[in-house]
Amino acid sequence: MPKVKDLKNILNILSILILLLQLSCAQNKKRENIIVASAGKVESLDPAQANTLRALQILSALGDTLYKINNVGNLSPSLAKDLPKVSKDGLRIDIPLKENISFHDGSIFNAEAMKFSLDRFMSIGTLNYLLQDKIEDVEVKDEFLLSIKLKKPSSSIKSLLTSVNLTPVSPNSYLNYIDKFNNYNFVGTGPYFLESFNATQQIIKPFNNYWGEKPLNKGIDFVNYNNSTTLFGAIKTKEVDVLISNSIDDMQRVALNNMVNKEKLNSGEGAPIEIGYITFKSNKLPLKNKIIRKALSYTIDRELISQQVSFGTRAPLRSIVPPQLHKKVFSPWPKYKPNFARNFLKKAGYCDANILSIPLTFRSNVPADKLLALTWKDQIKRDLADCMKISLNGVESTTVYKQLSEGAFEAVILDWTAAYPDPEAYLTPLLSCSKIKNNTCLKGEAVFSGSFWGDNELQELLEKSEELEGESRLNALTKVEEIAAKGNPYLPIWLVKPKAWSLKDISKPEFSSNGLIILKNLERN
Amino acid sequence: MSSKKELFKYILSRLALLPIMLWIISSLVFILLRIAPGDPVDAILGNRANELARESLRIKLGLNKPLINQYIEYLNNLIHGNLGISLNTQEPVKVIISKALPASIELAIFAILISSIVGYLIGFLGAIRPGTKIDFFGRILGIGTYAIPPFWAAMLIQIIFAVLLGWFPIGGRLPPGMSSPPSVTGFLLLDSILNKNFEIFFSSFKHLILPSITLGLLLSGIFSRSLRLNLEDILKKDYIEAARSRGINKSRILFKHALPNTLLPILTIMGLTVSSLIGGALLIEITFSWPGIAIGLQEAINQRDYPVVQGIVVIISSLVVMISVAIDIAIAYIDPRVSY
Numbered sequence: 001m002p003k004v005k006d007l008k009n010i011l012n013i014l015s016i017l018i019l020l021l022q023l024s025c026a027q028n029k030k031r032e033n034i035i036v037a038s039a040g041k042v043e044s045l046d047p048a049q050a051n052t053l054r055a056l057q058i059l060s061a062l063g064d065t066l067y068k069i070n071n072v073g074n075l076s077p078s079l080a081k082d083l084p085k086v087s088k089d090g091l092r093i094d095i096p097l098k099e100n101i102s103f104h105d106g107s108i109f110n111a112e113a114m115k116f117s118l119d120r121f122m123s124i125g126t127l128n129y130l131l132q133d134k135i136e137d138v139e140v141k142d143e144f145l146l147s148i149k150l151k152k153p154s155s156s157i158k159s160l161l162t163s164v165n166l167t168p169v170s171p172n173s174y175l176n177y178i179d180k181f182n183n184y185n186f187v188g189t190g191p192y193f194l195e196s197f198n199a200t201q202q203i204i205k206p207f208n209n210y211w212g213e214k215p216l217n218k219g220i221d222f223v224n225y226n227n228s229t230t231l232f233g234a235i236k237t238k239e240v241d242v243l244i245s246n247s248i249d250d251m252q253r254v255a256l257n258n259m260v261n262k263e264k265l266n267s268g269e270g271a272p273i274e275i276g277y278i279t280f281k282s283n284k285l286p287l288k289n290k291i292i293r294k295a296l297s298y299t300i301d302r303e304l305i306s307q308q309v310s311f312g313t314r315a316p317l318r319s320i321v322p323p324q325l326h327k328k329v330f331s332p333w334p335k336y337k338p339n340f341a342r343n344f345l346k347k348a349g350y351c352d353a354n355i356l357s358i359p360l361t362f363r364s365n366v367p368a369d370k371l372l373a374l375t376w377k378d379q380i381k382r383d384l385a386d387c388m389k390i391s392l393n394g395v396e397s398t399t400v401y402k403q404l405s406e407g408a409f410e411a412v413i414l415d416w417t418a419a420y421p422d423p424e425a426y427l428t429p430l431l432s433c434s435k436i437k438n439n440t441c442l443k444g445e446a447v448f449s450g451s452f453w454g455d456n457e458l459q460e461l462l463e464k465s466e467e468l469e470g471e472s473r474l475n476a477l478t479k480v481e482e483i484a485a486k487g488n489p490y491l492p493i494w495l496v497k498p499k500a501w502s503l504k505d506i507s508k509p510e511f512s513s514n515g516l517i518i519l520k521n522l523e524r525n
Numbered sequence: 526m527s528s529k530k531e532l533f534k535y536i537l538s539r540l541a542l543l544p545i546m547l548w549i550i551s552s553l554v555f556i557l558l559r560i561a562p563g564d565p566v567d568a569i570l571g572n573r574a575n576e577l578a579r580e581s582l583r584i585k586l587g588l589n590k591p592l593i594n595q596y597i598e599y600l601n602n603l604i605h606g607n608l609g610i611s612l613n614t615q616e617p618v619k620v621i622i623s624k625a626l627p628a629s630i631e632l633a634i635f636a637i638l639i640s641s642i643v644g645y646l647i648g649f650l651g652a653i654r655p656g657t658k659i660d661f662f663g664r665i666l667g668i669g670t671y672a673i674p675p676f677w678a679a680m681l682i683q684i685i686f687a688v689l690l691g692w693f694p695i696g697g698r699l700p701p702g703m704s705s706p707p708s709v710t711g712f713l714l715l716d717s718i719l720n721k722n723f724e725i726f727f728s729s730f731k732h733l734i735l736p737s738i739t740l741g742l743l744l745s746g747i748f749s750r751s752l753r754l755n756l757e758d759i760l761k762k763d764y765i766e767a768a769r770s771r772g773i774n775k776s777r778i779l780f781k782h783a784l785p786n787t788l789l790p791i792l793t794i795m796g797l798t799v800s801s802l803i804g805g806a807l808l809i810e811i812t813f814s815w816p817g818i819a820i821g822l823q824e825a826i827n828q829r830d831y832p833v834v835q836g837i838v839v840i841i842s843s844l845v846v847m848i849s850v851a852i853d854i855a856i857a858y859i860d861p862r863v864s865y
Binding site for chain 2: 031033035037041043044049126180181183196198199200201203221223224225226227229230233234236237239240365396397398399401402403
């Protein structure tokens with residue numbers, strides 16, 4: 001009997017302890033700030049250094065860009081007063097700036113400040129090569145007139161000016177950071193100012209002197225969790241208000257979507273900007289053989305893969321540019337036709353006794369890649385076992401990126417998200433090549449992409465498109481993609497839309513064209 | 526006196542080995558990181574940066590120097606207590622470690638506390654009452670905690686107690702929106718007491734419960750098994766039998782004669798466990814989003830941030846080596862049979 005009594009006492013003490021802890025729980029209090037959760041630490045808030053989605057998300061709320069671009073690639077002024085004026089020879093762009101805009105430290109935003117920010121980015125920015133290739137010099141023509149001198153005509157430079165990385169910073173606050181990063185602070189012109197920063201939590205508050213529309217909330221707390229299950233649990237238990245979709249497993253995306261259908265959550269999604277694709281190494285046999293690459297383009301059942309891997313949340317894709325950017329329905333890659341594939345493989349000398357073996361590499365730390373690889377392998381086994389087989393090889397992503405340009409992978413699953421919504425931002429990084437020999441790229445972006453595929457006509461068109469504007473530019477880029485689809489150095493698989501879920505008492509998340517949540521529009525009802 | 530002198534000599538010899546071990550470990554880490562595929566320049570710039578950008582970053586980071594020069598510079602800095610600067614964030618490695626290590630140590634201390642209480646209690650009861658339900662439970666616990674994958678156990682505990690029951694927070698060290706108190710020691714519990722902020726104290730304590738219970742329970746099996754086996758063995762020894770035959774009280778035999786003799790193997794196991802926990806329990810830290818040293822190390826490896834990886838490994842190794850030496854010395858001091 002005393003033992004039972006002891007046990008009861010222990011249980012009583014434990015219950016009281018748990019009760020006390022529950023009472024101490026801060027989350028029961030009515031929250032003022034909106035808590036936004038996502039995966040990944042923020043190690044730097046310096047626009048010259050930031051490169052993770054989470055860091056860019058915060059920067060987009062702390063700073064403004066010269067221009068904004070909508071989902072179909074149309075430019076509108078933000079810090080700029082008007083659209084850029086391009087000189088006749090295409091080598092100079094004049095940008096008039098808005099007046100009466102101040103930085104969070106009270107200093108004035110003007111052409112000097114913008115020049116300071118662009119020069120600083122070109123000097124120390126980790127992605128400075130994006131500008132260095134295009135910009136010769138940045139000049140101040142007037143207090144509110146900036147002039148950019150280009151190395152060669154570039155129609156894509158305007159889209160580049162919408163990049164969050166080029167948000168201006170206050171010269172006053174960054175005087176000691178001209179040649180080094182200011183990782184833990186940010187002083188810009190945006191609707192929010194940074195209240196506190198550490199790697200796992202960042203708090204931003206509305207900036208009272210903001211020149212534009214004021215935020216609809218009283219502040220945002222960004223928190224990070226390391227894995228999908230914790231992120232999922234955090235919104236389910238209402239520990240956080242908004243959940244951003246990066247790093248959420250497909251299974252949990254479906255569960256969250258079901259909660260939306262049952263009206264337990266709100267959700268919002270942006271225009272798709274991430275593409276998933278397979279790169280074929282085209283400078284060595286067997287994939288050097290154009291017929292085999294063509295055969296492979298018919299082998300993939302994208303609908304099946306989309307269902308099996310993502311329960312339909314990743315839309316099948318037959319282009320390497322998100323379709324909305326072409327402003328028309330455009331899918332140059334062929335549909336799944338195993339019989340066509342068999343015929344091409346027979347033409348290349350395979351099938352029956354001679355089975356083509358393709359080693360497919362996937363990034364072992366990306367669950368969707370692994371599922372895609374497994375599904376495609378089984379689908380080939382089901383449909384084309386007499387002609388080809390796929391062997392799988394999982395490699396950690398950092399190693400994949402390093403070895404890609406060394407030609408280590410015959411076929412490898414990758415993804416790409418452009419820095420700004422423009423077809424050029426997808427085509428150039430995958431296809432551009434400065435030295436081509438017999439359809440093999442020896443130097444250029446196609447080498448870094450691991451395809452080693454080049455085409456002179458394509459390259460000419462790509463370069464020519466930089467001198468064109470409007471519809472003629474789009475047509476040139478469409479033609480570029482058509483040529484790529486004929487050469488088949490890549491096999492587009494799916495399109496991923498940025499998505500976010502919010503609690504019912506928070507407004508539906510809205511996205512900008514670059515896949516980032518518009519934080520100032522989040523509102524607690 | 527001569528025995529004390531010999532012990533002193535033994536301690537000196539163990540301490541003299543310390544820098545040699547650290548040199549071997551740090552050199553191995555240096556070499557292995559350079560051999561491993563992957564490049565910090567790729568991790569920072571992405572694989573699409575042009576050659577000029579890559580080369581200028583390589584020069585800026587000092588990665589263009591011959592490997593031997595990099596090695597000498599690294600050793601020289603290490604001797605002077607300089608762990609270097611992170612390639613990725615340009616933050617001193619010392620600062621990165623000082624932020625993450627207290628979180629891991631805090632978790633380790635609580636986990637060891639829980640595992641000791643649970644494990645030793647069950648092991649003790651199992652040994653003095655062999656064949657009873659508690660003994661059976663102890664055996665199951667011993668096998669179970671060995672067999673269950675830590676991440677699975679952690680996820681299960683997280684789903685039940687945080688998601689379904691909502692008793693505890695899902696992860697992290699503090700609730701979202703709550704800022705850490707000014708850092709004095711880096712240990713949140715301690716810092717919140719020092720800053721007299723009891724809201725943070727209770728919140729951080731609550732965040733500590735699930736990860737430390739998970740880790741503690743997973744470790745309790747080995748503690749329970751080791752105590753049970755050792756105690757059972759000792760209880761069969763002749764000197765215990767002799768004590769019983771002299772009519773010495775049962776609890777006196779147990780606590781005065783038997784238990785102290787189980788101390789040596791337990792001390793060794795505990796030392797090894799503490800050592801391994803200081804390096805962080807990666808899967809537990811990942812599952813509960815605990816911002817400890819193991820997550821820091823994993824991220825640094827993914828980014829090929831050489832100085833951070835080297836710094837963390839050297840610090841962890843130093844702590845592990847020092848703990849091992851301390852345990853060796855303690856054992857040598859306690860057990861007269863150990864020859865120095």
